[in-house]
Amino acid sequence: MEALILDIQRMSTEDGPGLRTTVFFKGCNLACGWCHNPESISFKPDLNWYMNKCINCDSCKDICPNGVLIKDESGVHFKDRSKCLTCGKCVDECPGAGIELKGKKISVEKLKNELLKDRAYFGHDGGVTLSGGEVMMQPQAATELAKLLKADGVSVAIDTAGCYAWSLLESILPYADIFLYDLKIFDADAHKKHTRVDNAHILDNYKRLIATGARVWVRTPLIAGATDGEDNIKAIAEFLRDNGLPERWELCTFNNLCKDKYTRLDLDWEYKAHEKTKKSYAEKLKETAQKYVPCAVYSGVTTE
């Protein structure tokens, strides 16, 4: 069995308890406008450009079998990205580290061995986090991987947006020690507008998940004009109160530090010029949240 993965991040301190190795599965069924990992959305490999590492040797342009690369005063770039075959020849040819093909297939067994290289650092609370993209869009690979890790005595965290049939979540439940569960927008229409999917599954899956007694950390990104309305926070808070409190609820403040990721993919990003969350506002939302959910906190950079 194979998984399509984007990357492995070792010694991650932000993907659950303890020190963790996080594997990012590629492909997501949501399309949130503010996404911080745009390279994780597509279910196909993507070419990423790191212009600051380019040494202007033209190797990529010369080798491209489809001739989709051109060079002008701004350097080498796509004439038409849609015609790229993602054959990876330019990546092999590049003498530097200027181009990367994000997304590779790897057998679950091999992946597990790779993820266990840092086992000595996991301690009693750390482990492996399966993240994405949406890891549950590769349910068989994800479940198989979690099963193998669990059998090896390693703690598994599932970082998910929860938008799929309950049966998928149910099948991975026996092998997961903690869920990092995203609740972005409570209102169904608004959710659809900003993420292009309905949130009925998400809310329903949360109810079922928390009812099983699973360990859950909920995360809500604070996105201006989308998720950071006080009414939205209040609605999620009430939902959590009424259906079962998570162990932690994190309001993640916004910053635009991922904008280069969009450039690397030749994409425009509607949030590129958005301001960071104001500290006073984050505090206010936290207070609102805590009225219903005492464990609520906010995290991330803020501005005064």
Next chain:
Amino acid sequence: MGQIKQPKNLSPRIQWLRDYYFKGFDREWNNEDRPFTTGTPWDSNYNEMTYYVVPETYTFFSTFTAGYRYGAKKIEPPKDFFKQSIAERRAWFVKKAIVENVPQEILPGDLLCGANFNLSASLCLDKKEAADKDKVILNKKNGLRKQTFEFHDKGYGNCGPTSGHLQPGYEIPVKYGFKHVNDDLKARYAKLSEDEKKGSKGAQLRAMISASEMPRDLAAKYSDLCFKKAENEADETRKAELIQMGENLKIVPWLPAQNFWQAVQSLWFTHMLVMTDESYPGPGVSFGRVDQYLYPYYKKSLEEGMSPEFMKEVLKCMWIHCNTAYDAMIRVGMDQGITAGYGQLLMLSGCGKNGEDLTNDLTYLFLDVIDEMSPMLEPKPNVRLHRNTPEKLLDIVCSMIAESQGAPFLLNFDERSMAGLLHEAKFAGIQKLINEDNVWDYGSVGCLENTMIGNDRSQTVDVNLNFLKAVELTLGNGKDIVPYTDKLWGKVYKSGQDGPETGDPRMFNTFTEFYSAFKTQTKYIIKRIVDLYNVGDALRTKYLPTPYLSCLVKGCADSGKDVTQGGAEIKFVTVEGVTFASTVDSLLAVKYLIYDKKVCTVDRLIQALKENWEGSENEKLRAIAKNKAPKYGRDDEEADALAQDFMKFWANEVPKYHTTTGHQYRGGMLSWNYWVGDGYVLFASPDGRRRGQFLSNAICPSNGADINGPTSNINSVGTALGGKDESGKYVNWLPNGASHTITLSPSLIRDDEHKAKLKNLLRGCVENGGTALQINILDVATLKDAQKNPEDYRHLLVRVTGYNAYFTAIGRELQNEIIERESHQQF
């Protein structure tokens, strides 16, 4: 980045002493070198060989020699002085100088006596001895000085018999007093036959008997001074302190210490006189396991009503005293390379025989003192961690790391370290001296060099070898491939057949052939450095005894040999391997470029190296070497397997050699600052490094090579040292240990939850890492440098938001933003 670490909780006394110390040259008092001479026309009081390991000083030897001699005060030697052995002369002279010719001084408020200990004492040689020694060193044709310069100029490294770098048996004078040492020596002497008394053994014991009385005589002087000062002291509290200090010195270090204050006084006196005796300030003269052997005094004094606060006050005074060792160089400024860390190291915590933890209340008291006094260079604390290190200790360690720019101590990992010491016991056949039952009682000297305590001199910084030179000789079939210049005169050295002819590399069909030739060249550079070192070491053996130090090293009294003559029970010389990762990465690049991917020919590579990788075609090849060839330090199996194979090879090669006094060579990795300076000397290397760029440091991966983050870096280091065997036992081919530094972002340890994550990292290091670790918490300056030189910082992990990213992989603007954030730390 948070606040720069500041000292805290200092009493007015300590605050004053600390501030006074940092006034540096503006102080009215300082501990600069005081030169003394016998007054003979041939006398010298400067031994340049101790500076052979400091290439920055090479151009000053003639000036120093003349300068020290010129300013020296004459001490008239007694009649028949030159009929005595050199050791006896030296014992008499040093004692005469420090007791009667150096002023005793006590700073306001100080609770410990013992200042003015830096001496440049006469070497006490007679005319013939001086001439014989100088002939070996200064001979214009092939003198040791000339050979040493050429060796360094051509990029091989450096070597020379230098001082310190051991843990004397300090526990003995503290516990039993120097009288006990003196009585023991006298009893031994009395048992000698008349012939033995007339011989070298008798002479050595007489010298040691004389030297062991030096602390008594000096203590008496200081004791008198305390009482005299007390008489004139108006302040009653201070008066009482001075009287007690005088009383203390009536007892220690001659007699056993009776409480904590006396124990620390005894320790300081004993320690500073080692520096006096060696006439060399501070380098690696280390205190050993202070929290263990001072613990009984701590406990007793606590029971007798001495407050822990007062004990801290006494220790803080010792901290100030340790730093005054630097005054030897006060005229050349505090920031010169040669004063960058003397390494009076002290050990804390660690495991016992059965793996049990030995942390005690005194360990925590020491940590308090470190925390309250830092930042301050000396002494250098080293905390031993192991599988059973308690959570409380780790919590404190992590908090202290989090609050400092660089951790205020080194971390040593017991299991890996002990495996190395057991390895040396095995290859040296000294299992009686180091074995499973006593290896836990080891300590480190200088920076992190592991040795046993009280009976071990392993000459840990004397031999520093650049492995990368062997790569050049392989490519040149035994010759240099680029010209090397005489640093003194600017003359280009002739490129002769220095190394063996291992074959024209263009004819090699496989990497195996290349690697095998490289191993032969490695054997050659090892032999060459050993041969060079042995010349200087033999001179030290003959002419430069340290009889006082010998009183503190077990084995010297038994054998009647000075510690410079192989008197110590455990005796090694450590070859510190420099440029390890640069070498391994260069081999990996050769393998990738020439044999695996056939990107270029050997000729093409040599041409690029000769041209220092400059020009667009070379630039492209260089990019492949840097970015595409595998690298050590990222937990890559192929790369780390080569690192491990090479490590095993060289570490097992050096023990084939001994000095004339029977010190056996052993391996270690400590690059001090050579990786910077020698980067300008050594040829551009196949790993993509240009001449003029830094080499790799100690066992660390090359700058920027560890792209998979700190844990993979740490795993690679552990693997390179030998990893674990099939049964899960630690393997370590470097008994000395290896210096390893990592840098973390402050954001990774920004709150208690994240500090707990750092604990997990350290527990992982115990399992997978090397022998030691130094953690730096990066600062804004580092981030800015990373912006300018991204290829050197590819490992730099920063937290962006909700995820970590490699700093250099993100755009300039965002980098600026993160720098700004680190400046304000708004979490």
